[in-house]
Amino acid sequence: MPELGRAALLVTLGLSTYALVAGAYAAHVGRRRLARSAQNALVAAFASTAVAAAVLVAALLRNDFSFEYVARTTSRALPTAYTLSAFWGGQEGSLLLWLLILTGFGAAAVTVNRAWARDLIVWVVPVFAAVATFFAFLLVAVASPFTTQAAPADGAGMTPSLQNPYMLAHPPLLYLGYVGLTVPFAFAMGALLSGKLDERWLIATRRWTLFAWAALGVGQLLGSHWAYVEVGWGGYYAWDPVENAALMPWLAATAFLHSVMIQEKRGMLKVWNVLLVILAFSLALFGTFLTRSGVVNSIHSFTQSSIGPWFLGFIAVSVAVSLAIVFWRLPRLRSPTKLESAVSREAAFLYNNLLLLALCLAILWGVVYPMLSEAVRGEAVVLGRSYYDFFLRAFGLPLLLLMGIGPLVAWRRASLRSLATTFRWPTVVALATGAVLLVLGAGSSTPGLVAYTFSAFVLTTIVMEFARGTRARKALGAPSWLGAFTSLITRNRRRYGGYVVHAAVVLFAIGVAGSSAFDSVAEAKLAQGESMRIGDYTLLYRSLDERETSNATQIRATLDVRRGNRDLGTLEAGKNAYTIEQQVSNEVGIRSDKLTGEDLFVIAEQIDPDGSVYFRVFVKPLVNLIWLAGLVFLLGSVITLWPDRREQRRLVARATTVGLPATR
Amino acid sequence: MTLALVFAATLAVACVVVVALPFIREPEPESDSLDDLDEDEIRRLELLETRDRALGALKELEFDHRTGTVSDDDYRAQVGVLRRDVASALQALERDVEEGRPVDGRN
Numbered sequence: 001m002p003e004l005g006r007a008a009l010l011v012t013l014g015l016s017t018y019a020l021v022a023g024a025y026a027a028h029v030g031r032r033r034l035a036r037s038a039q040n041a042l043v044a045a046f047a048s049t050a051v052a053a054a055v056l057v058a059a060l061l062r063n064d065f066s067f068e069y070v071a072r073t074t075s076r077a078l079p080t081a082y083t084l085s086a087f088w089g090g091q092e093g094s095l096l097l098w099l100l101i102l103t104g105f106g107a108a109a110v111t112v113n114r115a116w117a118r119d120l121i122v123w124v125v126p127v128f129a130a131v132a133t134f135f136a137f138l139l140v141a142v143a144s145p146f147t148t149q150a151a152p153a154d155g156a157g158m159t160p161s162l163q164n165p166y167m168l169a170h171p172p173l174l175y176l177g178y179v180g181l182t183v184p185f186a187f188a189m190g191a192l193l194s195g196k197l198d199e200r201w202l203i204a205t206r207r208w209t210l211f212a213w214a215a216l217g218v219g220q221l222l223g224s225h226w227a228y229v230e231v232g233w234g235g236y237y238a239w240d241p242v243e244n245a246a247l248m249p250w251l252a253a254t255a256f257l258h259s260v261m262i263q264e265k266r267g268m269l270k271v272w273n274v275l276l277v278i279l280a281f282s283l284a285l286f287g288t289f290l291t292r293s294g295v296v297n298s299i300h301s302f303t304q305s306s307i308g309p310w311f312l313g314f315i316a317v318s319v320a321v322s323l324a325i326v327f328w329r330l331p332r333l334r335s336p337t338k339l340e341s342a343v344s345r346e347a348a349f350l351y352n353n354l355l356l357l358a359l360c361l362a363i364l365w366g367v368v369y370p371m372l373s374e375a376v377r378g379e380a381v382v383l384g385r386s387y388y389d390f391f392l393r394a395f396g397l398p399l400l401l402l403m404g405i406g407p408l409v410a411w412r413r414a415s416l417r418s419l420a421t422t423f424r425w426p427t428v429v430a431l432a433t434g435a436v437l438l439v440l441g442a443g444s445s446t447p448g449l450v451a452y453t454f455s456a457f458v459l460t461t462i463v464m465e466f467a468r469g470t471r472a473r474k475a476l477g478a479p480s481w482l483g484a485f486t487s488l489i490t491r492n493r494r495r496y497g498g499y500v501v502h503a504a505v506v507l508f509a510i511g512v513a514g515s516s517a518f519d520s521v522a523e524a525k526l527a528q529g530e531s532m533r534i535g536d537y538t539l540l541y542r543s544l545d546e547r548e549t550s551n552a553t554q555i556r557a558t559l560d561v562r563r564g565n566r567d568l569g570t571l572e573a574g575k576n577a578y579t580i581e582q583q584v585s586n587e588v589g590i591r592s593d594k595l596t597g598e599d600l601f602v603i604a605e606q607i608d609p610d611g612s613v614y615f616r617v618f619v620k621p622l623v624n625l626i627w628l629a630g631l632v633f634l635l636g637s638v639i640t641l642w643p644d645r646r647e648q649r650r651l652v653a654r655a656t657t658v659g660l661p662a663t664r
Numbered sequence: 665m666t667l668a669l670v671f672a673a674t675l676a677v678a679c680v681v682v683v684a685l686p687f688i689r690e691p692e693p694e695s696d697s698l699d700d701l702d703e704d705e706i707r708r709l710e711l712l713e714t715r716d717r718a719l720g721a722l723k724e725l726e727f728d729h730r731t732g733t734v735s736d737d738d739y740r741a742q743v744g745v746l747r748r749d750v751a752s753a754l755q756a757l758e759r760d761v762e763e764g765r766p767v768d769g770r771n
Contacts, residue, residue: 007672011679018683030698036686044679051675119700198706199713265721267714410734411721412742418735468731475730654712658705 002067005055005146008048013136015045019129027122035122039110042125045132046103053100056093056145060086066151069093075157075580077551082163088171089162091292092145098288099135101179106132109183113204116655120201124190131182134314142306157580166226173219174246178284180212181249185281188274189322192329202260203651207641213253214637220246221630232586232603234618236626239388241367245287251360252280255353262346265411270333271326278322285315295371341413348406355399362391393447397454400509403502404458407465425464430457448517455506462499489639497639504633507625514622527612535619537600538562544611552576557604557613561591573602597624708760715753722746
């Protein structure tokens, strides 16, 4: 059924073009039915894209190798789950997923908000439609997943490292995040174009932004865990351009989520917020461009890529047009209030924003520089790990500290006397933690020690905020301590959910500092029966086994692990040789200590025909806190995303007073 | 191939119907102009936002003072300003109502 897929995409292109042209015209001249018709076109575009997606899924499940895409990304031996994941494993499929999510989000955001923000929505529709038109055009004219061929007997298969359960969730989550950032962008542009610059565009997009940001965050952590357990180089983040592609929009969205609170509470930073939304959206597009254009491998593969130049052109046009619209509306974006003091919560948020943006731009430069150097000098000069680590420390450590400072500083202004009182306990705990760690020998890494000290400061702040808030709620009449705690969170989900997210960032920082600043590594070539030591671990290489699975030959070295005198059981590390794909992957052995969060990480680097194996072994203290941070991050995100009935009632009352329909 | 084309044609027709629905439902409406907020409604919306922002800030200050995050001195320095903000926002809204600026309550 490739014809149906192609026709469905053509229909999507027609609908999104109609929504763009008719929607913009209707908004400009004020035609109600035409505007509604454009909104319907956006909803219908989702339906037709869903049909196209269903055709591709069916082709994948039927191993229909007459579809070039299916033959290129799957094989008959591939397990069904990975066959499905091939939907987003290749360029054309992932573009189709982009379009599917985009039209779905567009249809949902427009439908949910069209009653109470209808004057905004008429302009939001053409913005959504413009982005959808671009992706639909790419899929119809440049990179169609429905190109056919004479079907080969079998497909080329999937890259072995992608044959991992994490690949079922990691890419779709990243796409949810990337595409989700289109929602605040479309509403911001809609607000600017319509001139309706009241708070509604912020309210309409708050949860969408949070959702996109949370999906990007969780997606990145899953990707890191995938790299850790599957790629087999001993780390979880390599500052690879494709990894950075997801980190940059996440940082920009994080900055926006903080600065938008200043606009909501103080009416300030309107221009800044719009610029952050544009930046986050542009970086999401840039991230897709990076992963899909081939530019990461070489500037030459970019020029040969079918979609690269189109993407770059679209990014340039969307940035230029967005900035022109902001410039046009600058007089309407002036804030009625000003920053009253450099020592206030809004000032702390502003410092946080500047640091996040600085880190984001430093990473962007690190990603772009090799491409520019290759384009100008003919040689790609890659900025290595030390470049990124420097900026992570320079901007990341003050950011960590600010997470603790911000909640303790009052809005508008705070006196130094007040600060001395509120900072007393966090400072004492932080300094005591630093001193104890120094005595225990953690002084070998200054950044690591500083990270732990700052983490102690932030954690104390968070605990104090929850404890004092719960006590206050109890004093205000909550029937029990648990009731007080629950009411504290439910009455201000954003604030206390935000603290939970901060706790996740602290856990993450502790995990990163522990596993990167205080890790150890040992290497040895062992014959069966020989052993090696790392720290207080002893590893005895016992045996080598080979076994066949449906799509690979697995070779595993078994090691007996002891720590001191304690037997910790066995660990397997080895390689998988994939028959169809003709590729070999490292399959690492990991033993996690649930109590300390430490990992013993074994790579069988080289397996010789005589059965001897070259092992590389790492001990990574506290690394499991990174994955725990992911769960805490998810919890915090759910708390902040959960619908707030009080706020809903307030918004409905406000809308009713003005005369807008009281529905959202 | 034929079945695919039938499906594709059905999809295209269904989409055209959905897009044309506003015109099919209302072939000759009394008014086809966008139901936009007028200047008065926008101003009132902004006044309501100012009121809610001021009330929210006052509520947060009270709570932060109760928890001890905001000291007595800082509380005293700010509470008066915020109360004045709330009062002026409420007065502006009242004036708006007294001056009889219409809110049409359309749905």
